[in-house]
Amino acid sequence: MSLRTGKLPPSVLKKMLKHTGARDPRVILGPKLGEDAALVKFGGQTLVLKTDPVTYASDMIGWYAVHVNANDVATRGAKPCWFQATILLPDGSDERLVEDIFKQISSAAKELGVAVTGGHTEVTPGIDHPIVVGDMHGVLIGRKPILTSGAKVGDSIVLTKGAGIEGTALIARERRAELVDVLGKKTVDRASRFLTDPGLSIAREALLALEYHVHAMHDPTEGGVAMGVNELAEASGKSVELWIDEVPVKDETRKICAHYGIDPLGLLGSGALLATFSKDDATGFVRALKRRKIDAAIIGKVVRGKTRSVAIRDGVSMPLSSSERDEVLKLF
Incomplete structure (x- = not known):
């Protein structure tokens, strides 16, 4: 089956979600069609985990990446807390572009009270515009998550x-x-x-x-x-x-x-x-x-x-x- 740009068709994604690695009893909610973020018990807290890329925008891409990931964490009834990003840059990118993306990420994170805890940045062959893949972790606020x-x-x-x-x-x-x-x-x-x-x-x-x-x-x-x-x-x-x-x-x-x-x-x-x-x-x-x-x-x-x-x-x-x-x- 040849795939087009955009989300995977639900029929394809359902088949792929059978492949979920090792079983872990701390995972309350893993990969599931339509659910925005995963839930993991850790100590006395429930962590909410999300990753999402920004692939369409060329302007304010770092800012987008923080907010779209924070949104999915918030829909679980959780406070977004920690953010990481993988930044992929096209060949020929200059230092100013890199700094702009870093500043956008930092600014958006400050707006939400989120700490930037790490990531990875590289110049990547085969792409013609920056791509930022965000990863947001949060902590459940109440006793029960919202699904x-x-x-x-x-x-x-x-x-x-x-x-x-x-x-x-x-x-x-x-x-x-x-x-x-x-x-x-x-x-x-x-x-x-x-x-x-x-x-x-x-x-x-x-x-x-x-x-x-x-x-x-x-x-x-x-x-x-x-x-x-x-x-x-x-x-x-x-x-x-x-x-x-x-x-x-x-x-x-x-x-x-x-x-x-x-x-x-x-x-x-x-x-x-x-x-x-x-x-x-x-x-x-x-x-x-x-x-x-x-x-x-x-x-x-x-x-x-x-x-x-x-x-x-x-x-x-x-x-x-x-x-x-x-x-x-x-x-x-």
């Missing part, structure tokens, strides 16, 4: 901030000159700032969700909100409804996606948190976020039935389509 598989029948599904936050920022920064001509400088400037406003970090929202008895949390990344909802259904073994008309999509995202003919629901989704709660707790969580000036909406529910995802638009139901191949790859 993607924790969604319960009857839960409301909440999405924070909006669809395609990361993808919007990436496209605006990488295709700036073209987009300024089409959409205007003000729109492109605003979209470029999506990295920090509304921001890629979901740590704040994830910690607040614990106060509202959250059942499941997931960080939608490649494949966007659509893939994230499908992964939520797959991990929990439940049927999920996504109310398309309720999904928040910022104006800048709509304009950029319309220009390139791409779907905001399939666009890189870091910056948003998918979470499920009882109906009343979901309402309380959304209100609490809005008091903190963070956008959020109830975008669907978990229902009885076999594992599947259904999209509902204008009252019409249809299967929720998603792709391992993110919409941003149509441009890069």
